Amino acid sequence: MRRLNLSVLALYLGILTSHAQAQEKQTTDTSNYQSRKLHLDEVNIVSAYYTQDGNNSAVTGGIGTEKLTDFANTFDVQLSKFNKKGHKHTFLFELGIDHYTSASSDKIDPQSISSASSSDTRIYPSLNWTNTNIKTGNAFGITASYSHEFDYQSFGGGINLTSVSKDKNRQFDFKLQAFLDRWKVILPIELRPPGYGSGSEGDQRALDYRPRNSFSASFGLSQVINSRLQAMLIVEPSYQHGLLATRYQRNYFTDGSERIENLPDNRYKLPVGIRLNYFLADRFIIRTFYRYYMDSWGIRAHTAEIEVPVKLTSFVSLTPFYRYNKQQGTRYFAPFGQHNPADTYYTSDYDLSTLHSSFAGGNIRLSPPKGVLGWQHFNSLELRYGHYMRSTGLNSDIVTLALKFK
Numbered sequence: 291m292r293r294l295n296l297s298v299l300a301l302y303l304g305i306l307t308s309h310a311q312a313q314e315k316q317t318t319d320t321s322n323y324q325s326r327k328l329h330l331d332e333v334n335i336v337s338a339y340y341t342q343d344g345n346n347s348a349v350t351g352g353i354g355t356e357k358l359t360d361f362a363n364t365f366d367v368q369l370s371k372f373n374k375k376g377h378k379h380t381f382l383f384e385l386g387i388d389h390y391t392s393a394s395s396d397k398i399d400p401q402s403i404s405s406a407s408s409s410d411t412r413i414y415p416s417l418n419w420t421n422t423n424i425k426t427g428n429a430f431g432i433t434a435s436y437s438h439e440f441d442y443q444s445f446g447g448g449i450n451l452t453s454v455s456k457d458k459n460r461q462f463d464f465k466l467q468a469f470l471d472r473w474k475v476i477l478p479i480e481l482r483p484p485g486y487g488s489g490s491e492g493d494q495r496a497l498d499y500r501p502r503n504s505f506s507a508s509f510g511l512s513q514v515i516n517s518r519l520q521a522m523l524i525v526e527p528s529y530q531h532g533l534l535a536t537r538y539q540r541n542y543f544t545d546g547s548e549r550i551e552n553l554p555d556n557r558y559k560l561p562v563g564i565r566l567n568y569f570l571a572d573r574f575i576i577r578t579f580y581r582y583y584m585d586s587w588g589i590r591a592h593t594a595e596i597e598v599p600v601k602l603t604s605f606v607s608l609t610p611f612y613r614y615n616k617q618q619g620t621r622y623f624a625p626f627g628q629h630n631p632a633d634t635y636y637t638s639d640y641d642l643s644t645l646h647s648s649f650a651g652g653n654i655r656l657s658p659p660k661g662v663l664g665w666q667h668f669n670s671l672e673l674r675y676g677h678y679m680r681s682t683g684l685n686s687d688i689v690t691l692a693l694k695f696k
Contacts, residue, residue, distance in 0.1 A: 331368040331380070332669070333695040338362045344640075344684035348551070349397045349478075351540040352626040352638030356684060360390040378422045380431075386414040398538045399479040399488065412439040420450070427454030427461070441474040441489060442502075463510040471502040476538045481550055502532035522565040524581075530557045541636045542627045551637050553622060558586040573601040589642065591617040597653075609653040611676075619644035640682045651676030669696040 344356035366384035373379060391409040420431035435446035448467035455461070475498040476489040487495035506528035513521050535553040542548055563581035570576055576598055583591040597611035620642045622635040629636045656662055657670040672692040679685055 326372055326374075328369050328371045328381075331370050331696065333368070334364075334366045335693045335695075336364045336690065338688055338690040340686065340688045342678075342684060342686035344680075344682065346640040346682050346684065347397065348536070348539040348637070348639035348641075351542045351548075352640065354397060355393045357393040358390060360388055362386070362388040376424060378424055380418075380420045380422065382418040382420075384416045384418075386412075386416075388412040388414075398476065410440040412437065414438070414444075416446070418450075422452075427458065428452060433467070435469075441476055442471055444469050444471040446470070459514040461510075461512045463508070463512075465506075465508040467504075467506050467508075469504040471504070471532070473500050473502055473533050474498075475500055475533070477550060478538055478540055481540075481548065500533035502530065502534060504528065504530045518569045520567045524561075524563040524565065526559075526561045526563075528559045530559075531555060535637070536639070539637070539639060541629055541638050543629045543631045544627065545631045547631060549636070551639070553635050553637055554587070556586070560584050575599045587620040587622065587642070589618065589620050591615060605656060605658045607655045609655070611649075611651060611653070613649040614646070615649075616646045617644060640684070643682065645681045647678065647680040649676055649678045667695050668693070670694045 338361075340358075340360040340362065342356060342358050345354065346352055347354040347356050364384060364386045366382060369381045369383075371379050389409070389411045414435065414437035416433060416435035418431055418433040420429050422429040429450075429452040431450040433446070433448040433450065435444075437444040437446070446467065446469040448465060450466075451464040453462045474489050477486065479488070482488075485495055487493050487497035489497060506526060509525045511523045515521055532555060534555060534557055535551045537550045539551040540548055541551055561581055561583045563579060565577070565579045567578075568576045577596065579593075579595040581591075581593045583589070583593070593613065593615045595611070595613040597609050599607050599609040601607045620637070622633075622637050623640075623643045624630075624636065624638065626638060629638075651674065653672060653674040655670060655672045660666060662668040662671045670693075672690075674688075674690040674692070676688050677685070678687070
């Protein structure tokens with residue numbers, strides 16, 4: 291499994307795909323005729339190239355290379371139709387394909403030419419159906435998803451509800467999701483019992499499989515305060531149970547001994563955030579976000595983010611952004627060679643340590659009225675770049691390209 295700063299990659303893919311979906315929510319059919327045939331609304335293609343480096347690999351006990359590259363691609367198609375009651379049925383199919391290479395994961399078996407996790411491809415399709423009452427704005431939806439990688443497979447499902455006030459100034463969003471995962475328990479070569487498999491293709495020796503199940507809810511309340519200011523409160527509790535430790539990550543103790551990572555088999559998380567959007571003028575918007583995070587492992591974190599979209603022309607906008615995060619690490623963390631042999635739980639994964647980080651960059655968006663490159667159906671093109679810096683020494687860069695066709 292890759293040691294990837296997933297929050298950076300998720301930020302990009304989430305911002306760009308959610309931006310396309312948000313525009314869809316604001317678009318209604320104002321004509322007298324509503325087709326009951328299935329109609330292609332839009333197609334979105336998002337590609338991101340991510341690279342990182344550092345010297346605190348959890349695979350080798352908190353020291354060693356964290357070099358990694360990831361090429362992530364998502365392709366989604368949105369279709370819709372109206373029923374006899376005038377309700378809009380929207381079908382969103384998304385297919386994601388990521389390919390990564392990881393020097394740190396290759397150290398599971400340092401003597402091999404290439405271990406099972408030195409590179410891999412992850413495939414993750416999903417399907418969402420949403421029924422929207424166009425007159426009221428209220429909606430109900432169902433989502434199903436699947437993900438597969440060399441050491442795990444995941445089945446997901448969820449529901450989403452939207453309720454809009456009569457004056458359209460207040461909206462409540464609710465989501466429930468569940469992910470049922472099954473892990474291969476891959477161990478470092480020197481800590482494998484006799485006859486235990488490596489997890490590599492072609493290795494027929496037996497190895498263990500363990501479950502990891504995740505359940506989450508999301509509550510969002512957005513309010514138009516006035517013509518310039520909008521606010522949103524977000525609460526996202528979640529619970530995980532099963533194999534939460536990454537067994538091929540090593541831990542070293544003060545007595546010179548070595549063990550595989552061990553963490554509790556359950557974890558509660560509670561992020562609470564608030565988002566404020568201020569329309570400063572016709573060409574400027576100030577978007578701010580703050581989140582407080584806490585969990586049952588003792589992690590506490592504050593995240594503050596700002597981005598300022600600037601409309602340069604009627605079809606070109608530029609958005610600089612900056613995010614700062616400060617985290618108090620889990621009680622189970624200790625650096626290389628500093629764990630107490632009497633501890634029950636232990637990790638040297640610096641993602642769970644005390645740290646602070648910055649993420650800065652910019653986004654440019656083109657949406658000509660006659661289409662990009664004169665192609666009417668090529669609705670928009672976005673190019674985004676960000677640089678991530680962490681106090682532990684980890685640095686990463688990501689470039690994302692998003693294309694929308696309508």
